[in-house]
Amino acid sequence: MFRLSYDTIIEKISSTKNISKQEIETKIQEKIIELQDLISKEGAAHIIANELGVNLFEIQNKDLKINEIIPGLNSVNTIGKVTNIFEIRSFSTSTRAGKVANIIIADETGSLRLTIWDENLINKIQNLKELDIVSIKNAYSKENNGFKELHLGSKSSLEINPPGISIEEIKISRMEKKQIKDLKDNENAEILGTIVQLFEPRFYQACPVCNKKVNFLEDHYECSNHGSISPKQIPILNMFIDDGTANIRAVCFRDQAEKILGQNPEDFNIVKSQTMGKQYILKGRTKRNEMFDRTEFTITEIQEQNPKELLKEMESSINI
Ligand SMILES: [Zn+2]
Known part of the structure; x- marks a missing residue:
């Protein structure tokens, strides 16, 4: 419920009322004792702010970076x-x-x-x-x-474009390019690798709104968010990617899987022969699969590496 951290509240009280942080913390401790430990320190801090007439609502509604x-x-x-x-x-x-x-x-x-x-x-x-x-x-x-x-x-x-507001500099939360051998668990990364194995796609029934897997209940499919829905089939495609430093099992879903299954979804052997051995840029996130004791890569974007661009990148790295 409380959106402001304890430190932020103390900071706010201290700066508006010109009271030392120590003094505020003492008041908060006293409040907790008074209420016989039935309240969190954030809760007590809110009460103290209120008692001192400090408007936390105002900063609660401030724009967040x-x-x-x-x-x-x-x-x-x-x-x-x-x-x-x-x-x-x-x-x-x-x-x-x-x-x-x-x-x-x-x-x-x-x-x-x-x-x-x-x-x-x-x-x-x-x-x-x-x-x-x-x-x-x-x-x-x-x-x-x-x-x-x-x-x-x-x-x-x-x-x-609200009047009077400009943003000059922006920072894109970019993905780091990594080699497979350097991947750690639970990180976002971009890898460049070759598909060395592609498994036959599996499909699941999903909600057409939120793409969550749905369950069949008696006579209809039910999404926990959207109720009774008519499901769509979503492909899951598993593969192994190798970049020369190591290999990793990777999985992609829906539109990313469709990018690969694309032209010939009915004949998987054709897809396989067109895909295996090709280089791809893969963006995604690593995840630990405890059952198999290995790190896997969940692909959020897969793109065939354009040989021309690869050449350009190689040339520019040679020139450095
Ligand atoms: Zn849904």
Whole structure:
């Protein structure tokens, strides 16, 4: 519930009331004793702030920098510059149809994905351009595949190019290029490797809205978020990638898997012969598979390495 950290609250009380931090901490300790330990120190700090007439609400509603946004926050306000705009996707379930829009925003501290579910807000961003500035209010933050995301629902608001606000510098939370032998668990990375083994795809039934796996209940498919839906088939593709330093098992889903299965999904042998031995750039995240005692790579983006670009990169590294 408390969005402000204990230290932030003390800082705020100290600066507005000109009281030493030590004195504030003493008051907080006394409050905890008075309430017979029935309250957390953050809770007690809120009470003390209130007793001293310090308005925490005001900073609770201040804009957060992108690197201050952690997953699991409600009513997040932030400002960012648009760096990518993805195509708006449509979906339909048995109970509703709608659209979802995704954009990437950045400030001087980092970047994140913004997912917009609200129809009015999606209409509002029809003419959004890269480098526009957006001011977001009342969003909620989530974690998805190791990346943080801000989601905008019906209670959220978005303003494009609010007057008087500019962002000069931006920092893109870039992925580090790594060799497979250097990969650690739970990190985002980009690897360049060859597909040395490709396994036959498996499919699962997923919600067309949120892409979560759905269960069959008596006579219909049920998504825990979206109720009764008609599922879509989502492919899972497992492979081994080798970059000369080591190899790693990797997995990709839906659109990334479809990129590989693409032209000939019905004849897997053709896909296999066209894919094996080719070089790919893979962005994703490593994860420990405890059962098999190995590190695996979950691919968020797979792209065939363009030989021309590879050559250019090699030449430029030779010139250094
Ligand atoms: Zn769903």
